[in-house]
Every structure is written in C-alpha cells, then in structure tokens.
Amino acid sequence: MASTSTLVGPKPVSAARILTSSGFGLLFDSFDVGLLSYVLVSLSKDWHLSTTVTGLIGSVSSIGMAVGSAFAGSLADKFGRRNIFLFTLLIYSIATGLSAFAAGIGIFCVLRFFVGLGLGGELPVATTYVLESSPEKVRGRRVVFLEMFWAFGSLVAALVSFFVIPHSGWRVVFLLGAIPALYTIVLRFALPETPKYARLEQRPSMGTALRQVWKKGIARRSVVTWILWFVRHPLHT
Structure with a gap:
C-alpha cells in the first residue's frame, strides 16, 4: 500500500486514513450481512419460523439493498460522498441495533429493509470515496485493500456469533451491530470530502444523475455493474 498522502480538501490526508476509515465501514457492513445468516438459525427456533419466512427476511433485506444502491449514487452526487457515506452507515447501524428489540416478525422485516437500505447505499459510496481520493x-x-475489509467483517461475524449467540442470544449481537453509529462520529472528523466532488462548481440534481446513469450508451454498463455488484456482495440467508 502506498504511504503517500492525498490532497483531500484543504489538507493532505494519508492513504492509511482513507483506507482504514472507509474500510471499517465495509467491515461493519460485512459483519451485519454475515450476522444475519447466523442469527436466522437461532431466530427461527425462538419464533418458530418456517423456511419461507426466513427466506422472506433475506428478500426484504435484498430489496432494501437494491433501493439503497439505486439512490445512494445520485444522493452522493448531490450532497457529497462523505455525507452519504456517513448517512447510510448511520441508517443501517441504527436499524441493526433496533432489531434487538423487535417483538415480532413484522417489525423485524421493516428494520431489515432499512438495514439493507443503508448497506446497499454505503458500499458503492465508500468505494467511490476511495477512488476519488486516490x-x-x-x-x-487501494480498492483491492479496501475490499479486504469485507473478508475481515465476515470473520468477525462468525466469531461473534460463535461466542455470543449460544450464551447471550441473538439480540445481543444486534446490539453490537449498532456500534457503527458511534463510528460515524469519528468519520465526521477523520474524512473530508473528495477532491473531485469539492471541485464541482454545480451539483447535479437527483433526476439529472439518474438520467445520466440510464442514458443511451451507459444503461447497459449500469445493468452489468449492478449484477456484478450484487453477486460480489450477496446477503446470506
């Protein structure tokens, strides 16, 4: 990994700060994705869920993920990469924490939708942040190093589930999943805006950004990119 600094905003920011700050966001995302597959085993026993219902939970998360990824890019063009990165991270971490208090499958599915919403939005924006800051x-x-954090998050999810769920139950691990909400406070001061976005003289509207993604000559590449992205970051059920 190059140790050179990158000019991000008024001050140079080290490559290590860019990667670790963005990477921990991916780690927390991967942690939540991996967590669900372990939690569903325990949850299905506690709530006597059928395989159809457990599959529905995963589908709801995927729908939220699709919606989040569809709009996060346009929002990032309008409000900035860092701001949307922090916002989506906050959404999914709060929804994850609230899942610990879900009393039934209905509210649990609603919260999983918001988890997917934040997750789907955060992943591409974090990658864009690293690309534009490098x-x-x-x-x-740097993007390769960034993706390494996804693997670490899956490992953390497995370890936490193995040691926590048998002794403390699935609700406790969801409370641990709310930790990224506190991490956004650190990121608020650690990450400035990317140079490319900071140099934009005019911020495109969401409608303009969406039209640019799906205009003639670009739409096919957008579809292929979406498919590849979902294959690389599936929600396990």
Missing part, C-alpha cells in the same frame, strides 16, 4: 496510479491497489 491518485490514478494507485487507485486499483
């Missing part, structure tokens, strides 16, 4: 010659390398 010199061209090291962008690919």
Whole structure:
C-alpha cells in the first residue's frame, strides 16, 4: 500500500486514513450481512419460523439493498460522498441495533429493509470515496485493500456469533451491530470530502444523475455493474 498522502480538501490526508476509515465501514457492513445468516438459525427456533419466512427476511433485506444502491449514487452526487457515506452507515447501524428489540416478525422485516437500505447505499459510496481520493496510479491497489475489509467483517461475524449467540442470544449481537453509529462520529472528523466532488462548481440534481446513469450508451454498463455488484456482495440467508 502506498504511504503517500492525498490532497483531500484543504489538507493532505494519508492513504492509511482513507483506507482504514472507509474500510471499517465495509467491515461493519460485512459483519451485519454475515450476522444475519447466523442469527436466522437461532431466530427461527425462538419464533418458530418456517423456511419461507426466513427466506422472506433475506428478500426484504435484498430489496432494501437494491433501493439503497439505486439512490445512494445520485444522493452522493448531490450532497457529497462523505455525507452519504456517513448517512447510510448511520441508517443501517441504527436499524441493526433496533432489531434487538423487535417483538415480532413484522417489525423485524421493516428494520431489515432499512438495514439493507443503508448497506446497499454505503458500499458503492465508500468505494467511490476511495477512488476519488486516490491518485490514478494507485487507485486499483487501494480498492483491492479496501475490499479486504469485507473478508475481515465476515470473520468477525462468525466469531461473534460463535461466542455470543449460544450464551447471550441473538439480540445481543444486534446490539453490537449498532456500534457503527458511534463510528460515524469519528468519520465526521477523520474524512473530508473528495477532491473531485469539492471541485464541482454545480451539483447535479437527483433526476439529472439518474438520467445520466440510464442514458443511451451507459444503461447497459449500469445493468452489468449492478449484477456484478450484487453477486460480489450477496446477503446470506
């Protein structure tokens, strides 16, 4: 990993700060995705859920993920990469924490939709943040290092589920999933806006941004990118 600094905003920001700050966002996302697959085993026993209902829970999360990823890019063009990164991280961490207090399958599914909403929005925005904050010659390398945090998050989810669920139950692990809400306070001061966004003289509206993604000559690439992204970051059930 290159140790050179990148000019982000008025001050140079080290590559390590860019990667670790953004990477922990991906780690928390991966942690939540992996967590659900372990929690559903315990949850289905406690609430006597059928396989159809457990599949529905995963589907609701996927729908939220699709909606989040569809609109996060346009919002990031309008309000900034850092702001949407923090906002989506906050949404999914709060929804995850509230899931610990769900009394029934209905409210649990609603909360899982919001978890997916934040998750689907945060992942592409975090990658965009690293890309736009990195010199061209090291962008690919930094994105690879960024994706490593996803693997670490899956490992953390497995360890937490193995040691916590048998002794404290699934609600406790969802409370642990709310920790990223506190992490947004750190990111608020650690991450400035990307140079590319800071140089924009005019912020495009959401409608303009969506039309640009689906205009002739770009729509096919958008569809392929969406498919590849969902294949790489599935929600396990």
